[in-house]
Amino acid sequence: MPLALAPMEGFVDDLLRDVLTRVGGIDWCVSEFIRVNDRRLPASVFRRYAPELAHGARTPAGTPMRVQLLGSDPGCLADNAALACTLGAPVIDLNFGCPAKTVNRSRGGAVLLKEPELMGRIVGAVRAAVPAAIPVTAKMRLGYENADAALDCARALVDGGVAQIVVHARTKVDGYRPPAHWEWVARVRECVPAAIDVYANGEIWSVEDWQRCRAASGVEHFMLGRGLVARPDLARQIAEARAGRAPQPMAWSEVLALLQDFWRQLRRRAPPRFAAGRLKQWLVWLARSYPAADALWQRVRAEADCRALDTLLGVSLDRPERSASTAQRHALPPTPASALDAAA
Structure with a gap:
C-alpha cells in the first residue's frame, strides 16, 4: 500500500521533504512543479527545484523523489522531460491539477481538464521522449467546474501512456474546500486498466479519514498533502494501522x-x-x-x-549542520520495509 507525499507549490520544498520523509511511512515524494512554457529550461532550474537529483533523486532519508512538470505544449514538455531524465529523474510526473488562477490563466494545471485530448497528447509526447524504463505519471482533479469529463480525462491519460494516476477528488472550482469526493476515485479506478495504479488524494487528515477514503474509493494507494504537513507522522500511523498495529502518534x-x-x-x-x-x-x-x-x-x-x-x-546556530549520513543516524525510526510489504 504505497503512501506518497504530495507536492505543494511554494511550501513542500526539499527542506520539508527532508524533514517529513525522515519520520517514516512515505514511499515516494514529488518536487514542486517546474513550469514549462515555450523553451527548454536550463539544468540549473531542475537542480533548484529538485536538488535531490544530485543525490540519486532521493531525500537524505532515502525516499525516492519524482520530478513534476507543468505546462501545455506537448513538444516543449517532452524536451524538458528528456532533460530531467538525463539529470537523474527516475519518474516524470505531469501536473493537471493545480487550481491557482495565475497558472490556469497561462494554460497550465487544472484548466487542461477542459481538454482531455490535449492531456493525452502531452502524456504521449513525454512518454515517447523519455527512456522506456522511466515511468510517466500524472496528477489530475475531477474536472474544472464539474466532474462531467473526469473519466474522459483519466482515459486520455491512459491512452497517452501513464503508469499511475493520482486523483485529487475535487474540481478546480472546489479548490480545497471539503468534502473530497472519494467515490469519484472509485469511478476512475473502474474505468482504467487494472495495471494502472490509481491514488486517492484529498481530505485525509487522520487514520480515520484514511479508512473512510479507502472504503469509499476502493483503492489501496494514497497521496497525503496538507494532512501530512499538519501531522508529520500521519503516513507512519496509516502504515501501522494497515499492518494491524495500533498507531503510536508522535509526541509534541x-x-x-x-x-x-x-x-x-x-x-x-x-x-x-x-x-x-x-x-x-x-x-x-x-x-x-x-x-x-x-x-x-x-x-x-x-x-x-x-x-x-x-x-x-530553542535553536542555536553554533551547532554544525548535519550531513545526510548524520541526519539518517539521528532520524526517527522509519516503518520497516517488511511491514509495508505485509500491508500491501
Whole structure:
C-alpha cells in the first residue's frame, strides 16, 4: 500500500521533504512543479527545484523523489522531460491539477481538464521522449467546474501512456474546500486498466479519514498533502494501522525537534524575511493537530527578528549542520520495509 507525499507549490520544498520523509511511512515524494512554457529550461532550474537529483533523486532519508512538470505544449514538455531524465529523474510526473488562477490563466494545471485530448497528447509526447524504463505519471482533479469529463480525462491519460494516476477528488472550482469526493476515485479506478495504479488524494487528515477514503474509493494507494504537513507522522500511523498495529502518534517533543531542525536549515540558506514566513506557515498547519504548536504560533506570529525566533524555538546556530549520513543516524525510526510489504 504505497503512501506518497504530495507536492505543494511554494511550501513542500526539499527542506520539508527532508524533514517529513525522515519520520517514516512515505514511499515516494514529488518536487514542486517546474513550469514549462515555450523553451527548454536550463539544468540549473531542475537542480533548484529538485536538488535531490544530485543525490540519486532521493531525500537524505532515502525516499525516492519524482520530478513534476507543468505546462501545455506537448513538444516543449517532452524536451524538458528528456532533460530531467538525463539529470537523474527516475519518474516524470505531469501536473493537471493545480487550481491557482495565475497558472490556469497561462494554460497550465487544472484548466487542461477542459481538454482531455490535449492531456493525452502531452502524456504521449513525454512518454515517447523519455527512456522506456522511466515511468510517466500524472496528477489530475475531477474536472474544472464539474466532474462531467473526469473519466474522459483519466482515459486520455491512459491512452497517452501513464503508469499511475493520482486523483485529487475535487474540481478546480472546489479548490480545497471539503468534502473530497472519494467515490469519484472509485469511478476512475473502474474505468482504467487494472495495471494502472490509481491514488486517492484529498481530505485525509487522520487514520480515520484514511479508512473512510479507502472504503469509499476502493483503492489501496494514497497521496497525503496538507494532512501530512499538519501531522508529520500521519503516513507512519496509516502504515501501522494497515499492518494491524495500533498507531503510536508522535509526541509534541518529537515534532518540535523536527521543527527546530527545519528552522536551523532555513536559517542557513534563506533570507531572514523568507525564513520567518516559512516557519510561521508550517506552524499554522501544525496547530491543527497540536495545541502546543498553536501556543508556539501565538508567541512567534508577530516576531520578524530571526535571532529572537532562534531563542523562542530553542535553536542555536553554533551547532554544525548535519550531513545526510548524520541526519539518517539521528532520524526517527522509519516503518520497516517488511511491514509495508505485509500491508500491501
